[in-house]
Amino acid sequence: MKIALLGTGFGQAHAAAYARHPDIEVVMFGRNPDKTAEAAGKFGFAACTDTGRAFEGDFDLVDVCLPVPLHAEYVLRALDADSHALVELPLAGTMDDARRVVEAAERSDRQVFVDMFERFVPANQALFDAVREGTYGRLEQLTLWNWTAHLWPGVSLGLGTLPLEAMHSDMDIVTRTLGRPRSIDVATVARDADSAAIEATLHFDGAFARDSVSSLMPMGWGARGGYTAMFSDGVVDAASSMGFDGKPTGTVTAYTVGGADELSLPPADPYTAMIDHVLACLRDEDDNAIAPASALDALQLTLDVDRLVNGDTA
Template sequence: MKVALLGTSIAQAHAAGFKAHPDVDVVIYGHTPAKAEQMGAQFGYPTTTDLDSIYADPSIDLIDICLPTRLHTEHVLRALAAGKHVLTELPLAPDMDDARRIVAASAASDKQVFVDMFNRFVPQSRMLVDAVTAGAHGRLLQLTVETNTALLWPGASIGLKEIPLDSMLGDLDTIIRALGVPADIEVAATAKDSEAAAVDALLAYPSALVRCSTSSMLPMSYGCRGGYRAVFEKATLECTFTMGFDGKPDSTVTLYSDAGAERLEVPDVNQYSGMIDHVLDCLNGKAVNTIGPDTVLDSLDVALRIDRAVNG
């Protein structure tokens, strides 16, 4: 299998995932030659600055789009038209009209489209979704999901313009997979400057108080920390994580009940590698696509509603 990886930023996490599969050939496209060459040297992949050659190459099976959000729709549709499978970074599209165009094009094609909902491959997120949907601890009463971070990655802004779609979408997707679409949303926000801010969203559900929060206003010494606390009728499930520059979280999950506190085993899984493994398994006929564009519409719609509340 041959993959064209478009981009040189978050694309590095994808490149690391593909590197674990020696039977996959990868070519990196970068708009800036120096960045493309640096990334190519890091992973041992050839590079190009000729985008047209990517789409014209009949040997390329999958195009992995790690370009700015405003370019996602254009390149997903172009890839499908060129007869390629597609993996695109989240968010799927900058608005719901474009998202639905992608869903329609995907349904009309014999090629598969994947969205990098890496949160679905985080064991801690799966544990929360399973706990809510299985009802083993009784009804969910209260859920708080939060991420608090410094600006760890030089040049990467996490301000009010970025938080709803770039930072909150994964957490919102976990909440919606567990509870469905909220009936209403209340949003509060504040900003330190254009690069650092905080957004709180209260999501209205009939029987549970749910809050999703992201802040990027922490000092560098704080790093990145977060998790969730799910209060059920019979127990409380709590996850805490810390994360460094490599993007790999160190997590704990604890179940608190009248019987005491139980530290649960969390599989050591890199979410990006898990996502790449799933994509390749689907293309090789070993799995069914669980991150298709039709599966992310509800989460994207909620994130866009929060974005409109914050940014107008």
């Protein structure tokens, strides 16, 4: 299998997962020759600065880890080149572009994948299972939080970027467990253009959800997050942390009238699990669980929050 990996920033997270598969050939594409060669060299991949070569029909999969405004365009170019496509979050910056990708994917015999990596987090899978199976009754209240320091140099996490960069995965959890809300309220605070916090409250019939994201934390905090899901017959509480050393920890505990029970979940790197899922689908060993159509509700909700925070920037 031959893969064109576009982007040397977050693309390195995907590169690390591909590097676990010695039977895969990867070419890493970037604009800066030195930066591209350095990033590709970390993983033993070839480097290229001519992005057009990714669409000459030589690659089985084009992996798009580029700025959001380019996502839809490059996925469509991959399909036109008869390649499968994987795109980083979000699928697109507008619903019109997202629907164009969905329609093109449905017309094509190639597969398109969206990096909904949070779906592969065991704690989130435990929540999805509990809702689907009614393990603890009906979900009535869901609180999600993600508070982080600036762990990625040069990356802005201000009000202009937090909704799409930090809330999108949470909105996927919300839509998969409660559906689309009937109304949304937001509160914000900004320290400067790159550091801010947002809290969104989403109202449903008989339930509500709250999502809190922040980039106001000091470096020693690292990144921490989780959820508390309150059901009619119990509570599921998940917490995870990642220090500045990049090492994650996490727990999931279920509380019922019978007491507390820490759930035993397998360790998993969600990015590796996502890449492994894509490769399994391309080998006809699995069905696509992160197709673009499945990401539309979460993207619409994220864009709704973004408009409340930043106004209509279209």
